[in-house]
Amino acid sequence: MLKKITKLTLWIIALILAFSLLMAWRLGVFVTINEKKPETCKPIYLAGSAEDIEIDYKNGIAYLSMLDRTGLIQGKDVQGSIGKIDLKNMPWVIENAFSGNGLENFRPHGLSLFGNTVAAINHPKNRGDALESIEIFSIEESGKLIHQKSIASELIDSPNDVVLIDEKKFYVGNDKDLNLSSLEKIQEQMGRPYSSIAYYDGNQVSIAIDNLSSVSGIDAIDNQYILASETNAKRLAILKRDFESGRLQKVNTFSLNGSPDNISTNGNSVIVAQIPSVFALIQHFIAIQKGEYIPSPSKIERLTWSKNKNDLEEETEILFLSKGVDLSTASVGAIWEDTLLIGSITDDKMYVCRLGE
Template structure:
């Protein structure tokens, strides 16, 4: 009996140590012990958004217009009914406030990631992910009308939209989709959240059907195609890194070219005119979760510029950092001149910040 109790005690002690180690690992991986020093937060001006936040922003640099994925995301997290829209802000007018960008909202519209495509003839197409309540996931497609508003022309659904978070358009009806989960069981979902396992799909829609290109993304939160179409950037969010793929412009297949490690969980990605990829990241998933439950609890935000250095290696440079008081839950940063246009999952404002290259 004594031997059995000794054996049982050893088992219990081992399990306790294992649980403590797992808890410490999880807290460390989610950034619970991270601290953030403010960087480039001084020269920022806020533009208020009434009752909504802008989780994603795309900019028409030629016209100086910013388009915002507008939704009351706190209401959505809290289980309260909430529909959204797309707003626009004239960046040429410092006094400009948000105005409607759509001629009419699609049915059950809950916008998330967006992509703006401009054809060689100047025709613009806006693609928006919609998490429609009670319906399948969808990509809503809009074309710019003569009145300066986007007209809804099509709703795309399909098995390539598992849990779409962001998309990158390559044509008037073609786009890549980054899904943020691929878990098919509670166990796989736990693996994604605790260990950063990669089960999510990268898919491509060719105008007729979806095709799966990868099934190993770690909760992809952002995606972007380079201006020349030769590279695809994907945020491997749970692994705190961005994957850089070489892209075949004929077949649309991709092959891994590089991995860029970050000190935060990357979200949306913007490609600047000089080719640099501006990546917004959450410094701490732990703080982000707490912020969802209590708006007064800040969630630090980071912005990196990823580019090739002089030796031909990919490098990530921190360009903006907020401890959460300037901007909490930052999810997107778009380069516009010498400014960053910053949006957030939860904050009912956007920021225009002067940030040097």
């Protein structure tokens, strides 16, 4: 009997150890960061962190989702804004595109731009109780944004990013299911798909696809295909649109070495911000709560879309990989001409790097 108990105990210990190692691997505990950065990079300091950046390539304007997210993590009552940069005029200067005035609460997250319309995710102060919303803006000739309307739905329950497919319709990535049990939350961290993408057709909201693994970024590569970050599964989902219903079908996936966040597309270029180590990111957030600072690594990678195959090419290029001392928690990368703009979850600056040197 003692031998059986000992054997069972050893099996339990082995299973716990195996599970712990698996979780450590998934969280990036053992990741080694071999930095790779352009020779010329400099910060542009902001009033808050720019978690998302959208470039209006036609007019040469970058829009930034700005919020004191460090203050938010520390429990402060913060109000955000949307900044803008005229990319055609040097030196670049941050201006207000929308100050938040007119909205009782404005805590922007993901941004999207189509034509003369900008959409921004707006989180309520009491998340989980009040409805999340998507704020719709029109763009003035000056590049300033005029608030037009708010769209809210119980199906948009944990929005992280949004993509406009025309000036009236959009998809929203929900990064988690708010009704999971403790066991399901552990399974979610291991990559089990519990999140969804909602679709607004100009009149109502529906679920376009579910069973995705934590959608933290979403963008349209063309009028037929949508790319979505499955953050906990360390991959991109390639989704095909049904034009009539708006439903999405997963047709393929593309594996990454990091946990993807925001996606920026322009032509066949796909720029993906990634979290190299989720463990380091968690440590970073815990330190901020204590009023301290521990850097978290940053990664920006360029992928290429093949129109002939309707798929992503296997060959990729790392544009920026850092241990986080210069810029922590990179959440978005966007390219204007030969310059890479990098935004962060928590750092109150945008990093600007010259490519090709």
